[in-house]
Amino acid sequence: QVQLVQSGGEVQKPGASVKVSCKASGYKFTSYYITWVRQAPGQGLEWMGWISAYNGVTKYAQNFQGRLTMTTDTSTSTAYMELMSLRSDDTAVYYCSRGVDYFDMWGQGTMVTVSS
Amino acid sequence: EIVMTQSPASLSVSPGERVTLSCRASQSVSNNLAWYQQKPGQAPRLLIYGASTRATGIPARFSGSGSGTEFALTITSLQSEDFAVYYCQQYNNRPLFGPGTKVHIK
Numbered sequence: 035q036v037q038l039v040q041s042g043g044e045v046q047k048p049g050a051s052v053k054v055s056c057k058a059s060g061y062k063f064t065s066y067y068i069t070w071v072r073q074a075p076g077q078g079l080e081w082m083g084w085i086s087a088y089n090g091v092t093k094y095a096q097n098f099q100g101r102l103t104m105t106t107d108t109s110t111s112t113a114y115m116e117l118m119s120l121r122s123d124d125t126a127v128y129y130c131s132r133g134v135d136y137f138d139m140w141g142q143g144t145m146v147t148v149s150s
Numbered sequence: 151e152i153v154m155t156q157s158p159a160s161l162s163v164s165p166g167e168r169v170t171l172s173c174r175a176s177q178s179v180s181n182n183l184a185w186y187q188q189k190p191g192q193a194p195r196l197l198i199y200g201a202s203t204r205a206t207g208i209p210a211r212f213s214g215s216g217s218g219t220e221f222a223l224t225i226t227s228l229q230s231e232d233f234a235v236y237y238c239q240q241y242n243n244r245p246l247f248g249p250g251t252k253v254h255i256k
Contacts, residue, residue, distance in 0.1 A: 069245070071194075079186075079194065079237055079247040095244065129193055135241035136184035138205060140193035 036060035038130050038141035045147045046120050053116040054144045056130030063111035064088045067134035070104065070115045072126040073143075080126075084134050085113060120148045152176055154248035156238060162256040167228050171251045173221040173238035182242040185214055185223045188250075189234045197236075198223065228253070 041055040056068060069084040083094035085104040092104050101118040113130055128144045131137035153176040163169050173183065181201040186194035196205040198214035201221060211226045225232055233255055238248040 071247075078249050079239075081245040081247065093244075131193075135182065135245065136196060136199040136239065137186075137194075138196045138199075140195070143193055 036132075036139050038132065038139055040128075040130060040141040040144045043145040043147070045149065047150055048120055048122060048148055050120050050148075051116060051118040052120060052146050053114055054128050054130075054146070056113040056115070056141050058087075058111045058113070058132070061132075063106075064108055066132050068104070068106065068113040069131045069133060069137055071129045071131060071137070073129070074123070074126040077126075082115070082128075086134075087113065117146075120146075122148050124148050152179065152240060152243065152246055154238060154240060154246055156236075156248040156251050158251060159249070160252040160254065162254055163228050163233075164256045165228055165230055168224065168226050169228055169253060171223045171225075171236050171253075173216075173223070173248050175219045175221075175240055175242075178218045179240040179242035181217045182240055183214075183216070183221050184239045184241065185212075186237045186239065187232075187234045188237065194237065225253075230255075 037059045039057045044052050064087050067084045070082040085092045087106050103116045105114045125148045130141040132139040155174045157172045183201045185198040188194040202214045213224050215222050235250045235252045237250045
């Protein structure tokens, strides 16, 4: 069945970077976009950006310009999201999802905690 | 920039009741509107896209309507598993989620 499985939770210090993985299975990876969405504790959903798994083209939300990088490895059907210069308000659950407009499949989420 | 609002912010409903949730966009998003359900500790689940098309496997008790700036999600005969937070999301330009409506048991 179609599945997105994300890497485990992370604790990072302010100023550090975090890289979250999202392994896809059950469908042709290169036929879809992967979108990343985050959710701060008790808050709503925030779109971060997307990457085309076909050609690697990316689009990032303005809020993250300069410190967000999305990549894919088509040999392993895995997408990656790296966020740099972490701040305490980056503490959130990070989700990968399939799609570019609406998102029909989601990973289980990865909790990233930023704390000194 | 588009602003999405949802009302009410929360509501108490008894099982078996019909509920209608509202979503409003500050400018027209045509029918580029999706609805998601999220339960505690879980990822969101796509319910509706294109304002009114049910996603694969979504029960017929969920229906979406509207276009332009006013949208609604209706759940007929609410089941115990439907108590959750519901988010609308426009994709007419960069994706943007509404703040959510929490549906809890009366």
